[in-house]
Amino acid sequence: MSTTLFDSSNPARAIAITGSGGSGAVTTGQIMLAAVARAGFYGLMTRSAGPQIRGGESAAMLRYAAQPVACMGDVFDILVGLDWKNIDRFIDEIPLSPDSFILTDPDTGPAPDSLHPAGAKILEIPFKKYTEPVEGGRINMAAIGATGAIAGLPLDALEAAVGDVLGRKGEAVVASSLACVRAAWTDTQAMLCVTPPTGTAPERWNISGNEASGLGAMRGGVRLVAAYPITPASEILEWLAPRLNKVGGVLLQAEDELASVNMIIGASFGGVPSLTATSGPGLSLMAEGLGLAVASETPVVVANVMRGGPSTGIPTRSEQSDLNLALYGFHGDAPHLVLAALDIRDCAFTTQWAVRLAEHLQTVAIVLTDQSLGQSRGVVDPPDSYNGDHRRIRAETPGDAYQRYAITADGVSPMAIPGTPDGMYTGDGLEHTPAGIPSSLHHDHTQQSEKRLRKLQYFDYGEHWAVQSGNGPVCLLTWGSASGAVFEAAERLTAAGSPTRVVALRLLAPLRVEALREALADAETLLVVEQNQGGQCFYYLKSHDVLPAHTRFFGRPGPLALRPGEIITALDEVK
């Protein structure tokens, strides 16, 4: 082992770390991601775990580059086995090639046969040798040092990252970890004789999708959150709980999702922008309450972090299969907003935008993210902030003639907030007159239904309804977390001489039909890409008659993430 293993002029690497319970694979990934940040690069770390609460096998997947990283790539450059127990659980998720390297300590036994078909090269690294002289030394820290040296990460970045991630565990842990990292890095580096490149990226953030959703909620003005714990959404709540208190807000742990949705309706009725976070099973339970919010025109936001379904499904892993529920889950004609975040940093922007839209339009906004965004961590450019000044329109001086559900030109009726004299009314899920008095008359139902639809249909959503790139005759249309792989596929195709257009939908309902038609104009090949079995978005778009007849669907259920290479292959097949 005396030659450079990778092209040192291009720092992009994809690294997977696996191990059994307690081996510290996820911590290893977090430290390496922090090192990537310290070295001046961008990165993305996803994780995969079994269903065990504690101590199950786990894997951390890391990809980094000098430019922002949108998704996991098609193959991994390095697979690190902290041990080889349970590796078979992850083989599907860690594709290797003959150019890949498998790092293994001969002391833990040979890399299993199941890894051999890929033809990857084995590098034997004596992890244990580096930990033995160190009191409290851990194998995964030696792996960080050795892997960092092979991948080309500088030692100072790795050292700083150990402090970033383990600092709260105390000086002794940091000191023993640093000793292992240094010993392994120095020894491995000496064999390789590579000078690590250094990135020059500007200010970046190290943030997870769930943290970004929480931040977007706070930026949008949310000051009350009520929710019931659920995987994989709980980190939104855990991040928000102490931080909401710091800005005068409240987090209420509800007894169930029926309570949480009704609690945020109560809080919003009281004038405070409110949000709940949940996943598919919880969203199912909330459907009735969300219909109440639509009918009573009480703004609320639901951050729904999708997981594998139906039923309990695969709580710890990702799928984009709640779109139908989000679009069609309410009884009656219940116009509302459905949005989807496109990547980790977009969780902040889309959630913030959703809060502002829900508040301004006095309706429900469901923000769809998923486990692959929520529980992944990225080193990214600081998330964009929504600059629009849309806020709830209040009736400040209602007076005797005040009508809570008054018919207005834009369909939005000023809302009197409890405490405001002369604005007293009863918010109602019963159909009502403009004054809020229950009514079963045809006239009132028609007029109020029309108003609830109109306020959403004719609002100017601006340019944020989608993110678009390219203008080639080949077009990929997608939404949510699939966007990362789609954008990368289009970049590769365009670079290879086949200009490829991408339209990634952020606002799914109400659908911007005319704008979408324009975005798709003259596309000769059109493929809708999403991660679910039934083509939920594909058929939704077809129902709006917005797709040309030659449009095709590419998708499959989770939890394996869509990869750029398979999207390119799928496109070849429909061309």
Add this chain to the structure above:
Amino acid sequence: MSTATATDTAPALRAKDYKSEIKPVWCPGCGHFAVLSTVTKALAYLQLRREEVAMISGIGCSSRLPAYVDSYGFHGVHGRALAVASGLKAARPDLTVLVAGGDGDGFSIGGNHFLHACRRNMDMTYIAMDNEVYGMTKGQASPTTAPEWDRCKLTPHGTGVPRFRPAGIALAAGASFIARGFSGDPGGLTRLLVEAIQHRGFSFVHVLSPCLTFRPEHKEWKQRVHPCRLATTNNAAEAARLIQEDDGKATGLLYIEDQPVWQPENEDHADLSEIEAEFRV
């Protein structure tokens, strides 16, 4: 009681000032008319500003009450009134929050919220109007209906299920104020409501409010209802015995105790940019 009373400059509000102009949907003889009247009397006694009172309900005959009170109100979906009220109170601790509902709304479909509202002990008053029947859907058995009541097509041989005992369950779940009133005793009920609103914590007022349409035999309640024989206690064990031995028709304040009220404290000083700094590499 957390709400400011009307100022001296404004004329005193009378009970009728708290009534809206909307005509109730209730049948003639319904106990809920008297409950509405006692609610407005209690609000007038306390001189609460109408705009600082919020009356929350779910679905059912009694849940129509908010529209008939001239305060802020919210008429939500079946069983979720306490959840709406809890969210409102957490967001707006300055408001006086009242919750109205029936036996089906509160003890059947909303039973879980009842338990957790009792133990959360937020400062609000829950007026549960119990007529032992689902009136709005035309006369089915509710959780408080006697097991042998067979005058309903849905349960032609009776439910065969013992009654839900609201006061005992409220006590076990941690309510800090438990009272029972009767719509046929408006004076006594008004006094209980005043105390309930003044009590800091979750005040549960179980109101016997007959439905003469589907339970005409409730006319007998006038004879059966009696004041509670024992003095009000703050001892949960004594209250449990009192409630357990009671025939379900004893009225009065059964239990009152100062217990910690769930109301979050906010620091309210950080700037969002301080929080964002944690993400910077």
